[in-house]
Amino acid sequence: MRVACVGGGPAGLFFALLMRRAGDHRVDVFERSAPDATFGFGVVFSRLSLMRLRRTAPEVVTGILDGGARWEQVEVRRGGESLSTSGHGFAAVERREMLAMLRRHAEEAGVGLHYRTEADAASLLDRYDVVVAADGAGSRSRGAFPDGFGARVTPGGSRYAWFASDRVFEDMTFLFEDSPHGPVAAHAYPYSRDRCTFLVEMDGGSWERAGFTDGHTRGADWTDERAMAFASEVFAGHLRGGRLHGNGSRWLRFPQVSAEHWHHKNLVGIGDAVHTAHFSMGSGTTLALEDAAELVRALTAGDVLDVPAALAAYEEVRRPVVAGVQESAWASRRLWEAPEGHRDASLRELTLRLLTRAGQLSVRQMQRLDRDFERTAGSGFTALPGAPVRDLAELDGSLVEVAAPGGGAQDAAVLVERVRALRRARPEAEVGLVVPAPAADGAAVRHLAELVAEVVCRAPVDIVLAAPRPDDTGAGRVAQMVLAEELRLRTGTRTGYACRPQELEHGWTHVQAGRVDEVWTTGA
Ligand SMILES: Cc1cc2nc3c(=O)[nH]c(=O)nc-3n(C[C@H](O)[C@H](O)[C@H](O)COP(=O)(O)OP(=O)(O)OC[C@H]3O[C@@H](n4cnc5c(N)ncnc54)[C@H](O)[C@@H]3O)c2cc1C
Incomplete structure (x- = not known):
């Protein structure tokens, strides 16, 4: 061949x-x-x-892997405080x-x-x-x-710059700092005995306020010295005299x-x-x-x-x-x-959000991975709720379903009328909107969350519930998590995550991470 x-x-x-x-x-x-x-410096591989x-x-x-680095811990630092968890199993190489x-x-x-x-x-x-x-x-x-x-190519909303540092962080370390232009985050992890990847990220608004240069138009070898000086200053307390190094490092958007x-x-x-x-x-x-x-x-x-x-x-x-x-x-x-969305989260919540951000891990799984979890970052978190949770069946007859895109009427006016009709028919009842998870697609989630926010604004409800897809096999869990978070942010209404009883540990994790207010079961 x-x-x-x-x-x-x-x-x-x-x-x-x-x-x-x-x-x-x-x-x-x-x-x-x-x-x-x-381009770039060290890259991470998970144990799996x-x-x-x-x-x-x-x-x-x-x-x-011979010349690389390995670690078990993830550390999160913000505002002079830090929390660590173990059992993560990563390796990185240059x-x-x-x-x-x-x-x-x-x-x-x-x-x-x-x-x-x-x-x-x-x-x-x-x-x-x-x-x-x-x-x-x-x-x-x-x-x-x-x-x-x-092909579909969508540039990311934030900007990143990929540096190395000669101050070696022993583990995967997530750093959150404030700059005069807005929040700045860094992912730092070792990839050799004396070098660390130091990846800096800024949301689009903060980046624009800072008046930085877009790196896409520059030659491959160009390192943005201004970006490097900025990052060195913002993270000086963590670098503790260590220097940043560039390799064609500049502000880019991840495609x-x-x-x-x-x-x-x-x-x-x-x-x-x-x-x-x-x-x-x-x-x-x-x-x-x-x-x-x-x-x-x-x-x-x-x-x-x-x-x-x-x-x-x-x-x-x-x-x-x-x-x-x-x-x-x-x-x-x-x-x-969206760093602003996490500003109000406590360091414990932020750490839990980071560890569960991909929608795969639950508190129960982290307790198994890290024997010290309950004493350290996970102190106060539990695998399952301490009290019985409510089931969607309780709201039978007083729920309005918002169909996922392509799944039926999406007219806000129709939904508003349904909510009002329910209120008239059952003035004492708790009325809710139930929203099945769409495909894992930013636009689909945004569309649904905006629609629900409009409905809630015109016809307030007692609770908004993100639910599994009707054909759910567990595969839509990530999209449902993201939907729930968006619904809470955009509607300002009490928000629940409804899941099958066997998924309760994930729903309860989202409550503890501050993504939603309540977990419900679907009784399925
Ligand atoms: C900031 C950042 C951090 C990352 N960190 C990690 C990480 O920690 N762990 C991880 O697993 N992944 C990480 N990645 C992703 C990883 O870099 C890519 O997924 C990986 O490099 C993909 O490999 P590839 O061979 O498909 O493409 P590339 O690595 O991009 O290689 C493509 C090659 O094709 C060459 N090329 C392009 N066009 C032509 C042409 N017309 N003719 C000849 N040659 C051409 C280029 O010069 C290049 O060498 C990171 C990516 C970024 C941007």
Whole structure:
């Protein structure tokens, strides 16, 4: 098989070396940059993702991790206070080192590596059996076939700048500080003995007030010295004399990339070229490497090469995995983009929000992961509510349902009239609006929350309840969490999270994290 790979980042190099190892295939990688030139500093891997990757290429993964750092703790600092929890299990490596290791393995495997070579996927399609678009979030390969891929690229609302610091933080440390322009956050974690990633994030409004420069228009090597000086000053108390370092570090917006199709003709996308996951989830590289491994499996599975079938099989396996991570990353990103929304939260609440921001962990699970949780960050939190919770059946006949988009009438006037009619018919009854979770999509959630806010403004209700989707299998949990939080913020009305009895620990976690006021069961 003749395979060309556009891009020599983690996805492209891992794919190329595994493909060569899988058989006597010709594999060419075209990378526009020099071999040791890359953006960023340390990247995080979770313990779970490492376990999965180890199965594919154990010695490569072990080699990558050898020079890196590992930690168990997550620390949150704000206003001179801090809280830590344990049992999280992360590792981080320098991106440059990881690429050097992958390059060495690729060379040994006999991959044709062509650095400083800009590639044009369209012109390669006739010369190779398969062309792999591994050219990152700004993929030109994907862009050459807009209808073929149906990609959607949405720039994030906040700005980030990726620095390193020589003051080493021992664990994953989230820092929250105020600047004259507004709140600023940093994610700091070690990736070697003497270096730490120091990723600074600012919401769009604060960033604009500060009058900073947008980094997108600058050359790849440019580091924004003003941004670096600003971050050094804001976080001086944490850096304690340590310095920040740049590597093309500047203010950028994280692009959320998704694509309707991951392949077109014999061109197939892997990694960031077809999907991104916000860096606060630390999953993009893992997804890229897993895509690479799955594509090799699909291409080399049968005795006879059937490219369309192999590409379809690859996409079928990877899509659900990626969708789950993207959903969590979407929820995680929201927390960083709206720091004002968390200003009133206590440090305990903020810590719990951070730990549960992806909608996966509950207090009960954290108690299991960290034996000290109940004494430290989790002091006062409980796995389940201490008293019986209310069930939606109690409000039978006095609930108005707001259908998810596409699921029925969404006219505020109609909903207002229904609420008023209920009030007239049952003047003594508690009246509520129940809102099933939509798809995990920012616009869909916003639309629903705005609609409900308008209804509540014109016809006040006693409670607003975020409910599971009617076909719920637990998969919509993240969207429901985000919806509940938005409803509470926008309606200013008592807000509940209604869940199946077996999901109670998650609902109760949201109450304790200050996302909602109450947890209810659906009786299902
Ligand atoms: C601030 C930040 C922090 C992150 N932190 C983490 C983390 O902690 N953990 C984690 O798992 N992920 C993290 N990520 C995500 C991670 O960087 C990406 O998911 C990962 O790099 C994707 O790998 P890739 O190979 O698909 O794309 P890339 O790494 O972007 O590689 C694409 C390559 O293609 C090359 N290229 C592009 N166009 C062409 C062309 N036309 N011809 C030739 N070459 C071309 C580029 O030069 C580049 O080398 C972070 C991302 C950001 C922005």
